[in-house]
Amino acid sequence: MTAPMLQHIPLKSAYLCPDCNSIGNCAVRCPACASEVLLGLSAVLDREVVAERKPIAQMPPIAYTHYTAMVA
Ligand SMILES: [Zn+2]
Numbered sequence: 001m002t003a004p005m006l007q008h009i010p011l012k013s014a015y016l017c018p019d020c021n022s023i024g025n026c027a028v029r030c031p032a033c034a035s036e037v038l039l040g041l042s043a044v045l046d047r048e049v050v051a052e053r054k055p056i057a058q059m060p061p062i063a064y065t066h067y068t069a070m071v072a
Pocket of ligand 1: 017018019020021022030031032033034035
C-alpha cells in the first residue's frame with residue numbers, strides 16, 4: 001500500500017473548474033480538462049476574521065434569575 005502524495009495549493013492560487021470539479025493552480029486553464037472557465041477560490045473562501053464586538057456599555061443587560069431554595 002502506498003501513501004497518497006500530499007499536496008497543497010495556497011488559497012490565493014487555487015482555482016475551481018466547474019466543468020470537471022477539479023481544483024488547480026492555474027488561473028488561465030484547468031490543468032485537468034483545459035477549460036478556461038475557472039473560479040478563483042480566494043474570492044469566495046478567503047476570509048479575514050473581523051471581530052465585530054460591541055462595547056460592553058451597548059450590550060444588553062444580562063438577565064439573572066434568582067431562585068430561593070425552600071428548606072422544609
Ligand atoms: Zn477542468
